[in-house]
Amino acid sequence: MSARTVDREHPFASFARGPAGERLHKGRVGTFLGAWKARAYIRIIGSNRELSWIFFETVLPLLSIIAYLYIYRYLGAPDRFVSFVVLGGAMVAFWLSVLWGIANHIFWEKQSGNLELYFVAPVSPLALMLGMATGSLVSTTTRASASVIAGVLLFGATFNGEGVLPSLAVLGVTLGAIYFLGMMFASLFLMYGREGEHLAHSMQEPVFFAAGFYYPLNTLPLAVQVAGSFIPLTIGLDAMRQLLVPGTVGFLPLGLEAVILVLMFFLFAAGARQSVRFMEHLAKREGRLTLRWQ
Amino acid sequence: MAVSLHQRRSSPSAWLTFKSAAWLGWQMESNWTEPWLFLLYSIVRPLAGVGIVVFMYLAVSTAAGIYSPDKLAFVFVGTTFFMFVGQELYGISQAVLDDREHYRTLKYVYIAPSSIYIYLFARGLAKVAETAISASVTLVIGGLLLHISYSSFNPVLLVVALVLGLLGIATFGIMLAGITLLTARHGFQMGESVAAIFFLLGGVVFPIHILPVWVQDVAYLMPVTYWIEAMRRSLIGDAGQVDSTLSTMSTPMLLLAIVGTTIVFFLLSIFVFRRFDEAARRKGRIDITTSY
Numbered sequence A: 001m002s003a004r005t006v007d008r009e010h011p012f013a014s015f016a017r018g019p020a021g022e023r024l025h026k027g028r029v030g031t032f033l034g035a036w037k038a039r040a041y042i043r044i045i046g047s048n049r050e051l052s053w054i055f056f057e058t059v060l061p062l063l064s065i066i067a068y069l070y071i072y073r074y075l076g077a078p079d080r081f082v083s084f085v086v087l088g089g090a091m092v093a094f095w096l097s098v099l100w101g102i103a104n105h106i107f108w109e110k111q112s113g114n115l116e117l118y119f120v121a122p123v124s125p126l127a128l129m130l131g132m133a134t135g136s137l138v139s140t141t142t143r144a145s146a147s148v149i150a151g152v153l154l155f156g157a158t159f160n161g162e163g164v165l166p167s168l169a170v171l172g173v174t175l176g177a178i179y180f181l182g183m184m185f186a187s188l189f190l191m192y193g194r195e196g197e198h199l200a201h202s203m204q205e206p207v208f209f210a211a212g213f214y215y216p217l218n219t220l221p222l223a224v225q226v227a228g229s230f231i232p233l234t235i236g237l238d239a240m241r242q243l244l245v246p247g248t249v250g251f252l253p254l255g256l257e258a259v260i261l262v263l264m265f266f267l268f269a270a271g272a273r274q275s276v277r278f279m280e281h282l283a284k285r286e287g288r289l290t291l292r293w294q
Numbered sequence B: 001m002a003v004s005l006h007q008r009r010s011s012p013s014a015w016l017t018f019k020s021a022a023w024l025g026w027q028m029e030s031n032w033t034e035p036w037l038f039l040l041y042s043i044v045r046p047l048a049g050v051g052i053v054v055f056m057y058l059a060v061s062t063a064a065g066i067y068s069p070d071k072l073a074f075v076f077v078g079t080t081f082f083m084f085v086g087q088e089l090y091g092i093s094q095a096v097l098d099d100r101e102h103y104r105t106l107k108y109v110y111i112a113p114s115s116i117y118i119y120l121f122a123r124g125l126a127k128v129a130e131t132a133i134s135a136s137v138t139l140v141i142g143g144l145l146l147h148i149s150y151s152s153f154n155p156v157l158l159v160v161a162l163v164l165g166l167l168g169i170a171t172f173g174i175m176l177a178g179i180t181l182l183t184a185r186h187g188f189q190m191g192e193s194v195a196a197i198f199f200l201l202g203g204v205v206f207p208i209h210i211l212p213v214w215v216q217d218v219a220y221l222m223p224v225t226y227w228i229e230a231m232r233r234s235l236i237g238d239a240g241q242v243d244s245t246l247s248t249m250s251t252p253m254l255l256l257a258i259v260g261t262t263i264v265f266f267l268l269s270i271f272v273f274r275r276f277d278e279a280a281r282r283k284g285r286i287d288i289t290t291s292y
Helices: A027-050 A049-076 A080-103 A105-112 A115-120 A125-155 A160-190 A194-202 A205-210 A221-230 A233-246 A254-286 B004-008 B016-032 B037-064 B068-102 B108-111 B115-145 B156-178 B185-201 B211-218 B221-236 B244-248 B251-283
Strands: none
Touching: A027 A125, A027 B016, A049 A125, A049 B037, A049 B068, A049 B185, A080 A105, A080 A125, A080 A205, A080 A233, A080 B037, A105 A115, A105 A160, A105 B108, A115 A125, A115 A254, A125 A194, A125 B016, A160 A194, A160 A233, A160 A254, A160 B211, A194 A221, A194 B037, A205 A221, A205 A254, A205 B004, A205 B037, A233 A254, A233 B221, B016 B068, B016 B115, B037 B068, B037 B115, B068 B115, B068 B185, B068 B221, B108 B115, B108 B156, B115 B156, B115 B251, B156 B185, B156 B221, B156 B251, B185 B221, B221 B244, B221 B251
């Protein structure tokens, strides 16, 4: 019998058992990690199974980046602006993933009836959220990498080689912070239903604008720079540009930006934990978060 | 008066379908919040989109000391009118996803005795109405803050070109809606993604002659290319336009090009939508809900 064949009489026969044939139960940590891994698996497999999605998420966003590169060419910009756009364009993928794959996704889960299963399952909702974030991170990194590779190969974007490793560290902390921020948004979007969906829309272009995705942050008025810096992407992108694009004048000194990013990481992690608990509380005590078509 | 069986079962007029769907679309777009918040939402997001391009111009001006008001006007007006493209494409294709996944009413729309083609087209018009508000505000702000000069303002050309262009864009929206019938829910970004093709090729933010020659040939096949040029011409004349083909076309020729390309894509959209529609019916996708 092949390992994949299911014994119809005993469908759970292939499950791991204890020495006396009893069901094995994982501890709290094991259950948490298992749920995390399972949800990440679904996200990775699911997002790559839909071929149309891969095309629309990988190939077509490149066209926007190319368009922005051509604008700079039309305006007669110096070469380093190519690197600015390529880096910013790659970060767009992550921000959209946070907004739609994490923050607004819980609202979708409610609409499709999965949310109630999340809350009755004997696992931490935080583990499920982390799994979703991890899965998104893996899928989106692939798409963002495609943007950077295309920018380098097709448009000659150049980066400072010495800055690659430190910038990857900055990227890691930044992504951690924004995905935790996405989890915080999730409970907010869930409570506001349709308003949340529009809120997600309204956090696209305004964030691209205030975070300086396509131009140096210091081009913006100071008030906008300060407002934008509440989003980890703004600080993270500015730090990465300082590391990777020679001649970049940063919004803040690099060391200070690194410290702020680490603080944001822990702040938003704590915020995500609290907001997921709050969401669970509303779902279980008041029972209103699992109502559909609100 | 006796009413025959045929008359009682006849479909509602196209106008009734159009009117009802457009009103439904508008309600869905606007009734999720207070009117003032809806207005703010309608203005802030597109304004930020235009702001990106304006600050790109300012970044270059600061870095390279290049100041060209004509180029700023070219980029600004092109980006402002481009809002219609993205929103109309999104509005029409999103109607399929909203009705199928969220409200789960697509199956009822399908069995209703009305044209799904007209229904989807009218649903997209709600986004157009919303965009008209944002584009108007953006143009006013551009005049006041960026000192964009609308010295060539031609209201007749503006209205005629706007209507023709919106019809042309709708044909692409219908094609996308057809494709959406077969894609999972996360195809919601498809409209915005396809709009990126027009953003790149349509001479929206830079003259087409900058593109590789073979790409220029593709650009001249699209109604959006002529539409953006006509809209720009109705406000700022030929400021910043250095593309030899478009700048030498007379305005009537430009309008004729919009009409010609729109007819071609209208016929194509009927063909494409029917093919995807048939496939969706055959595969049972009309009332599917998807997740991941």
